[in-house]
Amino acid sequence: MDRSIPDDVFCRMVALRRDLHRHPELSWQEHDTMQRISTALTALGLEHRTGLAGTGIMADLDGRAPGPRIALRADTDALPIQEETGLPFASEVPGVMHACGHDGHTSMLVGAAELLLADPPPTPVRLIWQPAEEAGDGAKAMIEAGALDGVSLIFGGHVDRSYPPGELIVTDGAVNGSTDTFRITFTGQRGHAARPHSAVDAIVVASHFVTTVQAAISREVDPGQPAVVTVGQLRAGSAPNVIAGEAVLEGTFRTQHPDVRAHLASALPRIAEAVAQQHRAAATVQLQPGTPPLINEPGPTRLARRAALDIADASAVRPLATANLGGEDFAWYLEEIEGAYIRYGAQPPGKSFPAHSGGFDIHEDVLAVGARWLDRVARVAGDHLLAEGT
Ligand SMILES: [Zn+2]
Ligand SMILES: [Zn+2]
Known part of the structure; x- marks a missing residue:
């Protein structure tokens, strides 16, 4: 050549x-x-x-x-x-x-x-x-x-x-794209697997969040703007017969537009808190800014x-x-x-x-x-x- x-x-x-x-x-x-x-x-x-x-x-x-x-x-x-x-x-x-x-x-x-x-x-x-x-x-x-x-x-x-x-x-x-990351902790109430009514299952809460958060992309972002939310890690539970009292999710959200970036940064805590409230749990959201x-x-x-x-x-x-x-x-x-x-x-x-x-x-x-x-x-x-x- x-x-x-x-x-x-x-x-x-x-x-x-x-x-x-x-x-x-x-x-x-x-x-x-x-x-x-x-x-x-x-x-x-x-x-x-x-x-x-x-x-x-x-x-x-x-x-x-x-x-x-x-x-x-x-x-x-x-x-x-x-x-x-x-x-x-x-x-x-x-x-x-x-x-x-x-x-x-x-x-x-x-x-x-x-x-x-x-x-x-x-x-x-x-x-x-x-x-x-x-x-x-x-x-x-x-x-x-x-x-x-x-x-x-x-x-x-x-x-x-x-x-x-x-x-x-x-x-x-x-x-x-931008490379911001998030860490969300859902806190419920640990309990016996056979008695869910006396516990608050953090795995159920986290699971709802994982699916619901995708609506932030599909329903809240202009389809012409590329954007992604990915949950890359989910840690919860200690035994098959114990309801998990805490679930920790970590992930990233990516976009090319500053307005979409700002929107997702506010949508994630809003959705996490709403899902937690729906299930009698609490949510703590930490956002870590990445590269623009x-x-x-x-x-x-x-x-x-x-x-x-x-x-x-x-x-x-x-x-x-x-x-x-x-x-x-x-x-x-x-x-x-x-x-x-x-x-x-x-x-x-x-x-x-x-x-x-x-x-x-x-x-x-x-x-x-x-x-x-x-x-x-x-x-x-x-x-x-x-x-x-x-
Ligand atoms: Zn490289
Ligand atoms: Zn690389």
Whole structure:
């Protein structure tokens, strides 16, 4: 395949990606990962800072002129999943795997650094290797550590096995959903299984809630707005012949619209309390805000698309085929400054497996596409800012 990237740059990206893949680290534990990135940057002669927010890295590249700075971001963490790919460079850490492709993101940003060093961009560029995306708070910590100081626009992307390598998925508007979670405790009255009238069965209450809460989606949310409530855990009871006095449910609600998000945040406690009252029980509801929805605004999305069209045929640049309610903590950066987030087609040969599963893999040609797009978008956005005079 013509990757339109120097062979040696591509080979170094593949080698780094495989090295990271062999040695995955969980959120906030990316110490070796940080060292491996640092070694690669040192080999390029690129000055950088390590230890930001603990395990983050930042490198500032000069542009041809001083001016507004463009940031490019990769994430570095892996997941608590046992790898089942059988790849020769499979994870050597039991129960930990790069099952979301962040090894790919990390090495394509190193590749982009190489391209940017070879031919300086119009304005300064900041490269950010961020920890703990999967934990949902790595981006926030990097922002607190100053990652966005002096930055005007930020761009990033994610591998996607639903699209072939070479395709660039640039979407206006919502790209990812919000990721709020909830914990609801229903308190009834423990009792003998044969005497329900002298008890309040928390399992019955919780069961009603699990089915009733779906009406919040089907009857209270505009059908044109993607939204989901999932109860992922339900714990109750101690014995077959004892009525449970307490049931604890944990779950998540996802949406792409701030109004729907706010509505669900008020609907969950309302429904929990109503169901509890109906059954003489009590409900305690705790909501934990997650990442906001990731929304691509029109201006930066245009720049992202222009960069994609500069490196790929028009037929290979397309919007997301379906709404996505997965979360992405890049959304925290877009709460602060403008930017855009795309997806890179990364379908591997043969049968492919979903992200966050033990069989997940990417087509390594995506490393070349990602590096070229990151390099290109820094140039397109830099030129745009200079023309705007901001
Ligand atoms: Zn993930
Ligand atoms: Zn991811």
